[in-house]
Amino acid sequence: MLAKSVIEDVLTAALATGGDFSELFLEDRYTNHLDLQGGKIENSLSGRDFGIGIRVFKGLQSVYTYTTDGTKEGLLKAARNAAHAISGEMTIQPEPLKKEIITCAHPITMNPRETEKIRKVNVMKKAYEIAKNYHSSIQQAMVRYLDEEQNVLIANSEGKWIEDQRVRSRLVIQSIASNGKQIQPGYYGPGAHKGFEFLENLNIEHYANEASRIAVTMLGADPCPSGKFPVIIDNEFGGVIFHEACGHGLEATAVAKNNSVFANRIGEKVASDVVTYIDDGTIANEWGSITIDDEGEKARKNVLIENGILKGYLIDKLNGRRMGMESTGSGRRQSYRFAPTSRMTNTYIAEGKSTREEIISNTEHGIYAKYMGGGSVNPATGDYNFAVMEAYLVKDGKIGKPLKGATLVGNGPETIKLVDMVGNNLAHGAGMCGSLSGSIPVNVGQPMIRVSEMTVGGSKEANVE
C-alpha cells in the first residue's frame, strides 16, 4: 500500500523533535450503503475513504495528525506537523521495518465489492416483504444494507509493519406499526465480520418477523410502571447493559486516569459470584471481531471479571504506558481520523447454570426486558441509562402483559453486584459503540440474567397497578 522507504522516511520525520515512538496508520476503505423505503430503493451510495494518521509519543505526551493527502510530500508534511508539537532534539531512530504477514482470522468467502448489487437488493426486498406483510398494522418498513472493505497498513518505529483487511456486512430492518393514533417502531440489525455470504445464509424470516413483531406488540402495550423492581434481561443484545455499566469503566481510557470506579481494584470483588465478564476479539467472524487491533496487536480473549473478582482491563499502547501495563490488543478506532484508544470487541457475560424457565418462575413481581435499545454511561460516576425496546410485566413467575416506554437507570458497579441469576443461553448481538476514538462495530452478549433490583423509569407511577 506504501513503499517501505516512504514509511521509514515518515516514521523518521515524526521523531525529529525528540519523540520516542512514531506510528503510521493508512486506511483505504470501500463502502456500499443501500436504503429501501416503502418497497423501493431510495438511496444507493458507494464511497472510498482514504487517509493516513500519524502518531508520535514522547513519554505520556501523544500527538496525532491525519490527512487525506497520500503523496510522499503530503505524508512528510503531516509527520512534520505532528513532530512540531514536541520540542526537542531527535533522540532515537526508528528500528528497521520487518514485514509481518498475517492470515485473517475471520476469512471471507464472498467479497462484497465483487458481489453484484442486484443480489444485495434482492435480499433487502425479501426482508421488506416479510416485515411489511407480518401484520396489517405495519404501516412502513425500512431496510438498510451496509458493507465495507477496510484495508489498513500499520507501521511503527519499533519495526512493526503489518497489513490487514476487515470486511463487514450488516442488514438493518425497521418496522413501524400504527393504529391511526400512535406509531411504534421495532428494530433488528444483525451484522458480522463476513462478506456477502453473511446475507446469503442469514435467517431473514426470523429477523424481519421479529422487527415487525416488536413494533406490533409495543403498539398495544401499556405504559411501563416506574419504581424499583427485579429485572430479567434476556440474552443476546441484552448484554448492552454491561457494555454500558461495566465495559466502558474497564477501558484503560477511564482506568488510566483514575476516572473509573474500577481503577486500582484488580483482585477485588466487584461483582456478584455468578458474574464472569469477557472481551474476546477472536471469536470467528463475529461483528466485533478483529485479527489485529488498530495498533497492530493480535486480538485476544481478555477475562475482565471472573466469578465476581476483577481480573483485568482493556488496554491500548498509550494508556499502557500510563498504567505500566501491556497492551491487550484493544487499541481500536473508527478510521484514520481518530487516534486509537482502548475499546471493546465482543464483550459478554459468560454462561451460568440457570435455565430460562428457572429465572422467570423464580421472579414473583418484576420486569422482563426482552429486547434492549441503546444507552449511555458516564464512566466517572458509573451512572448509566438505557431504553428497553420490548418489555413485559412478570407476575407470579409468569410473563404477563407487554409494557412500553421503559428505561433502566442505575449505577454500573452497583448493578453488577445485584446480578443474582445467570442463564445458560449465551448469545451475541451486533451494535455500534461510540467513544473517544469514534464509532466502532462491537458485539454485546450475555445469557438471560436477573438483577435483583433496578430502577425502572416509565411514564406510569408504580403504585398504579
Next chain:
Amino acid sequence: MNIQQFQEKLFEIGEQHGFTDMEFYFERKEKFKCGLFKGEIDTYETSEIAGGSFRGLYDGKMGYAFTENLDESSLLYLVENAKENAQFIEAEIQEDIFEGSKTYQEGNYYSTELAKVTVPEKIELLKEIEKHIYAYDDRVTGTNYFILESAESTRSLMNTKGLSLDERQNYIGMFISVVVKQGDETKTGAYAKATKDFSAFVPKEIAKYAVEEALAKLNAQTAESKHYPVLLRNDAAGDLFETFSEIFSAENAQMGRSLLSGKEGEMIAASSLQLIDNPFLEEGLLSRSFDSEGVATMKKTIVQDGKLVTLLHNRKTAGKAGVESTGNAYKGSYKGSLTVSPTNLYVEPSNQSFEELVAMMDEGIVITDLAGLHSGADTVSGDFSLAANGFLVKDGKIQKTVKQMTIAGNFFELLKNIKATGSDLEFSMSNVGSPSLLIKELAVTVE
C-alpha cells in the same frame, strides 16, 4: 491535479458514460484539537482532509459516489459506481441538479480574527482554565475530558447547469467535564461552547461554571417519584429539541416517520411557542448562504404562536408536496446522501429570567442535564424516557439536589404543555438552541 481540473475531467468522463446532469460537491477542512490533563497536553491533533462527491442523472435517475482519494484512479471509480447506483434507484420522484437561486444572502461565517489565534495562545488558554479549575475547590479530582477544538472548512458546489458556489466557515469550541468527589459521591460538571470570538472564553468564569455544575450535584437526596411541573434549563431544553428536530423534516413526514405530517396550519404547541430556523446567525454552527443542493437559504418561522407554519424541505420533498424548497437540503459531508436538516434552529426567548421561572413553581423539578438522548427518545412516536440530573423546587426555591432521575413523557404533548419560556437562549455546542422552558407536567422517577 487541482480541484477544478478534477471536476472538469469528472464531468467529461461522466458525459462519456451517459450522465446528463452532474454535480461535484467538494469539502476541505483543517482542524486543530488539544486537550490537557493535570498540566500535561494529553491530546494534540491536527488534520487536513479533503473529499468530494459526484451526483449525476443517468437514465433519469440520480447516482451517487464519493472519494477521499482525489487522484486519477478515482475519476472512473466515481463515475462507474454512481452509474451502477443510479440503476437501482426506484424512487418515484427523483432529485435533480439545480440551476441556482436568483440571489444569495451574503453572510460572514469566517472570522479572520479567529484564524489569527495561534496554537500557543490556545494552549495557554487551556492551562489558564485548568489552573482555575483545580484552584476553585479541593473536591475537584480531575477532568473526564478537557478539550479545545478549532476548525475551518470550505465547501464548494459545481454543476453542469452552470452553478458554482463556495463558502468558508470557522469556529472554536471548548468541551470540559470536571470530576468532583466527596466521600462516596462522584459527580461531573460540564461546559461546552462554540464561538467565533476567542475572547469569549474567560478562564475564571469557565472554570467556575464547570466546577459549580459538578458541586451542585453533590449531597444528592431522594425525592418522591411522581408527576411534577418540570423546568428544563436552557441546555437541557436545547438537547431535547435537538433530539426531536427531525420531526420538522418533510422527508420524515413523507416517509410516515413524523406525526407532524399534514399538520401545517394546525396548533401543535402552546400559543407562546415560536420556533425559528435561521441560517444567517453569525455565531451559528450551521450558518450558510446556500444549502447542499445550491438553493439559497432563508430565515423562517416553523412554529408561530403554536401553529405549524411549514416543515423543512429540500427540492425533492418540496416537489412531492407541491411547495418551494425551504433551503434545508443537507449533507453531513461529501460522504452522505442528500437529506433535510434545520440550519440554526431555536425557540425564540421571552423576557422571564431563569430565577423567575423557578419562582413560578410551588413544587417542581429543575432539570439541568439529560443523558441517553440517542436511545431513550423515540422521534417517531415522540415518547421519551431519559436519565436526568437536577433539583427539587419547593415554594419557588431550589431546595435540594435530587439523585439520578428519569423523566418521561411525549415530545408532542410537551410542546403543548409549555407554560413559560425563559429569556436565556443558549446554543452551547449545537446548531439547536433553546431558552429554559417550564413544562406543566412530566413523570419523574428518582433512583
